[in-house]
Amino acid sequence: MAFAKTVESTVADLDTYIEGVAKNIADRLWGAKGPAWGTKLTELEEIAVAVRESLSKKMLEQAAKRQAATSDERPEEFRDCPQCGGVTRTGEPEPRIVTTRGGEIEWQEPKEHCPRCRRAFFPSVQRIGD
Numbered sequence: 001m002a003f004a005k006t007v008e009s010t011v012a013d014l015d016t017y018i019e020g021v022a023k024n025i026a027d028r029l030w031g032a033k034g035p036a037w038g039t040k041l042t043e044l045e046e047i048a049v050a051v052r053e054s055l056s057k058k059m060l061e062q063a064a065k066r067q068a069a070t071s072d073e074r075p076e077e078f079r080d081c082p083q084c085g086g087v088t089r090t091g092e093p094e095p096r097i098v099t100t101r102g103g104e105i106e107w108q109e110p111k112e113h114c115p116r117c118r119r120a121f122f123p124s125v126q127r128i129g130d
Contacts, residue, residue, distance in 0.1 A: 025051060056102030064107040068093065071110035086116035 011018075026034070035044060071090070081088050089112065096109035113120045 053103055057105060060100055060102045061105045061107060064096075064098075064105060068107055068110055081112075081114035081117060081119060083119050084114060084117040086114050088112040088114050091120070 029047065030036075079088070080086060091111040091113050093108035093110050095106060097104060097106045111120060
């Protein structure tokens, strides 16, 4: 549960900023007076959920792209071949598409190649399930 507490405190630290972003989005969608009278709550909810999904997807893509861009800074355990432990060579990045709870995200994943065991792999995926 330590992870959940960390997530909660991280989000709490952003709460004031998120409130400002929500106000800005609401202003863009409905203006300063809010949605027109007679707009059903289910319609407002549909828009809010769609915005949440879009925000989640864009945040996850940004995180994946930024992490991939710093592949030269990856920790020691992600540098050597996970199969034989040999020194790897960096290859051309490849498109990576992953379905997450936040939607399908895409980025350019750094690719590594082990000349010793002739294995190609992506440093962020060392073992299945990690």
